[in-house]
Amino acid sequence: MPYKDEQLHEEKVFKDPVHRYVHVQDRVIWDLIATPEFQRLRRIKQLGTSYLTFHGAEHSRFSHSLGVYEIVRRIxxxxxxxxxxxxxxxLLCLCAALLHDLGHGPFSHSFEKVFKLDHEYFTQQIIRGDTQVHTILEQAEPGFAQKVADVIDKTYEDQLVVSLISSQIDADRMDYLQRDAYFTGVSYGHFDMERILRVMRPREDQAVIKYTGMHAVEDYIMSRYQMYWQVYFHPVTRSAEVILSKILHRAKYLYENQYTFKLEPFHFVAFFNERPTLDDYLKLDEAVVFYYFHLWQEEDDAVLRDLCERFMNRRLxxxxxxxxxxxxxxxxxxYRLFQETGIDPDYYLVVDSSSDLPYDFYRPGEEEERLPINLLMSDGSLRELSRQSDIVDAISGKKRTDHKLYFPEDDLRSLDDGPVKQRIMELLHLDEPWKGARNHAD
Known part of the structure; x- marks a missing residue:
């Protein structure tokens, strides 16, 4: 039997808190899970710094990737x-689902922004590069690795395959909403996935939803909306992300200005130079980053030392x-008053913005144009979701943006009394605690 079609002698299962079991029958899938590149995802948290807000949010990209694979297997x-x-x-669908997050780096999106990286680019590089993942995919079929990369790049010719992994109602979102809700302990991310899977139907270029399942899709979209604002954009998580980002910016700045670190940051040098190779990328995970942050608490540079101590000890x-x-x-x-006090505003006075568009339909020429969720009507025609659902229509195309100003309240309160401190306190409403900064455990 060709390797591509080979089945395991006995089905393997992973016990999973969201899907109960993840089932593996294909030899190719089992071998991909065992690769170093996939095992590395155990050392990348799914929710980045959210564990500092929701203490249960310690789950990994590894478990999420298995979950996406399981949903696609069922679909x-x-x-x-x-x-x-x-x-x-x-098999192409299963491999793309399993490997879709392979290129995430430590702390994912925060890390990407600082070093101008793209996890989808590195996912494709891992799949096409000199890796065990590539070897297994090519062993399945010559050119198979490129097909998987094309699905993740959304350029594969069969867009139905792409839509299962990347669309407005895909296996990726269905897993992370439920998984993140479970591990953060919130109720917002729960929806009737069983119903959605039962009414999902294949069409030429995307999966559609039988009209009788519209209410389950409404619930899914509202769950996504609530999760973004109650979990993903939680202001305490964003505070941790701000500090994380400033640590990396500071370390890069010091490196570029010939600062002598107590231990050369070998794992970061290629990123500081903005020329990381695939090997550099794969060697960096969150365990390595935490190691450096721990060491940098003892650095001579006061800013780097303080920011690392804040992050490691949750002094946000x-x-x-x-x-x-x-x-x-x-x-x-x-900004000017911070400079007068000796507190560097480039690191300690930060505006952070978050925005989300819970659902949108196709708008030609616009940035990030989206294919709609289509309902399959009883006569076989397709109808765009928001034209049938009043609930979805009410939020379609409505982008919500939130801005916060972050600062070190503890350092400001310890300043010597005087007009400068008083003015800072007024501008930040710190003289009115009930109107000012919330406790970071909220």
Whole structure:
């Protein structure tokens, strides 16, 4: 039997808190899970710094990737023998689902922003490069690695395959909403996935939802909306991300200015130079980053030392609501006052913004244009979701943005009394605790 079609002698299962079991029958999938590149995902948290807000959020990209694979396995099991579905794409779908997050770095999106990286680019590099993952995929079929990379790049010719992993109602989102809700302990991310899977149908270029399942999809979209604002954009998590980002910026700045570290940051040098190779990328995980942050608490540079101590011991910045359209003069004044006190505003006075678009339909020419969720009506026609659902129509195309101003309240309160301190306290509302920064455990 060809390796591509080889089945395990006995089905393997992973016990999973979200899906109960993750089932593996294909030899290719089992071998991919065992590669160093996939095992590395055990050392990358799914939710970055959210564990500092929700103490249970310690789950990994590894468990999420298995979950996405399991959902896709179930979807295509329901698709078998249906019109528009080519069962020859089965293994491709499973591999793309399993490997879709392979290129995430430590602390994922925060890390990417600082070093101008793209995890999807590195996912494709791992799949196509000199890796064990690539060897296994090519052993399955010459050119198979490129096919998997194309699915993740959303350029694969069969867009139905792409839609299962990347769309507005895909296996990726269905897993992370439930998994993140479970590990953070919130109720927002729960929805009736069983119902959605039962009413999902293959079409030529995307999976659609039978109209009888519309209410389950409404619930899914509202769950996503709530998760973003109650979990993913939680202001305390954003405070930790701000400090994390400033640590990396500071370390890069010191390196570029010939600062002598007590221990040369070997693992970061390629990133500081903005020329990381695939090997450099794969060697860096969160365990390595924590090691350096631990050491940098003893550095001579006061800013790096303080920021690392804050991050490692959860001494986070406080925040107030901030409207950049109305409060830029206040920010500019605060920037100057921070400089007068000797507190570097480039590291200790930070505006952070978050925005989300819970659902949108196709808008030609716009940035990040989205394919809609389509309902399959009883007469066989397709109808865009927001045209059938009043609930979804109410939030379609509505982008919500939130701005916060972060600062070290403890350092400001310890300043010597005087007009400068008093003015800072007024601008940040620290003289009115009930209007000012919330406790960082909220």
């Amino acid at each position: 295509i099991g329901n698709f078998t023998d249906r019109e528009h579905w080519d069962n020859g794409e089965r 910045f406080k925040y107030i609501e901030f409207n950049p359209n109305q409060q830029m003069k206040d920010y500019q004044e605060l």
